[in-house]
Amino acid sequence: MNLIAENLLYKPDEQFHLNEVSFNFKKGNIYTILGRTLSGKTTLLKTIAGLLTPDKGAIQFEDKDFLKVPVWERNVAMVYQQFINYPHLNVFENVAFPLKQRKVDNQEINDVVLKSLKSVGLEGYEKRKIQELSGGQQQRVSLARSLVKNAKILLLDEPLVNLDYKLREQLREEFKNIFSQGLSEESIVIFSTTDPREAMELNGEVIVLDEGKVLQVGPAKEIFENPKTLKVAEISNDPPMNILTANIESNKIKFEGIEIDIPNHLSNLKDNNFNLGVRASDIELNEKGFEFEVELAEISGSETLLHLTRGDTKLITSIEEVMNFNIHDKVKISFNITKVYAFNESGILASSPFGGSYV
Structure with a gap:
């Protein structure tokens, strides 16, 4: 079943963080939430993950009222813009951590971790300490750890924003390959960014968000070629149109x-x-x-x-x-x-x- 949201409203202060947001995300697809800082992107991802509860609205997934499903039962993996790794563990141990928590068999852990590291371009780095890695490599470790969870919903909250320009260019291309090879047809990938180039290069469905409100939804090509409003035209171009x-x-x-x-x-x-x-x-x-x-x-x-x-x-x-x-x-x-x-x-x-x- 699709991940469906209806009229999500979240207004903890005087400003809307989410303003009647609705969407229908299908399994096996990549979605990009494109918006400026404070547009509501992180709030939306945290709501899907169960880290925030909306004031109003509904989310359905696999015939369940998702808002009533506890965080630990949602089968959601999230990668943050501030990549989170365990400094006292090596690369292999970092990626294996969620599997060990589930008490998965050691041989299966080995197979799954090695496959995940290969998919993110870190084959051969298994014994490296986190401190020995570059920022881009550390972000890949964080992504690999999310992939081994085999989550049905993978959320990426501006995962490239803290990397230098050249590395961002490189990882954009690698992410496309990772998403196409490392995820099952049952998974939904939701990637948030402020960067129009990332949204266009990932080439999935794009949701343009501004001040908590959805302005336009469509394929990346359609958003780029036919922006519905002036605001969409500005947000979906760098520099702004x-x-x-x-x-x-x-x-x-x-x-x-x-x-x-x-x-x-x-x-x-x-x-x-x-x-x-x-x-x-x-x-x-x-x-x-x-x-x-x-x-x-x-x-x-x-x-x-x-x-x-x-x-x-x-x-x-x-x-x-x-x-x-x-x-x-x-x-x-x-x-x-x-x-x-x-x-x-x-x-x-x-x-x-x-x-x-x-x-």
Whole structure:
């Protein structure tokens, strides 16, 4: 049976941590909860694990009222962003710990632990002390310990957030392989993150959460291509999608003294004010383009993020190389107009480059 929640409400203070949250998670699938800090992601995972009790709502799993099932009977494993290991035990002993607690046969423990360590890329590390491992390896030990539990529900609460950028990139790819190889078809994986790239690369069903409320649910590709609202567009892009207040009039897009011919996918929109969305990667330096002023330049890995202004309009463009700019430098840019989104004045998607609309 699926893991089903209906109208979960949790409001221990003046703010909603969960605000009428509902979902239907199917066995054998990966789900990603995508949201900013304090959006309710951890609260939702703890509610599923039984560590928090909602003020209202219901959770059903395997024909049971899950909220009445004690924590120790829920068959749930959870991996935290602060990886938890036992420093006095070696790698093998750390992973074997939950099996020994269940008094599993020694030979079975050996087989299961070795299989789990192999699935997370730690084969040969069995006798290493935890202190001898890197942060990424320690997180893998924590994950391996969760996998040996063979839990029907695996919860991962921002498991990569405390790792450096390069290691996060590496583990994202490894996690996909681990989830596809190390879990049974009876398992449900729920992975929470603030990082849109992680949500898209895991390529499962995505739940966009903000201030305790579900904004959109769908396959990662659909969320990326057709964000339902301005808020979803901002949350599901890194850097956040640029939002430009513009007027569409006489087949022209007009803002800040700029006029651009309207692209085909926006030609059905009536003359009106719109919020136009454009990703940082769809803005490029172009000597024949429109002049903006540099407000800030920051190096992020192998790319440069330029924060630009023109009148009241602020935007970010990403350049796929390291470049030096000074504050107040003048640069010229152009927009990939075929990739522009239009949201109406209420913030609902009116037209996307992929044919999506919610109005």
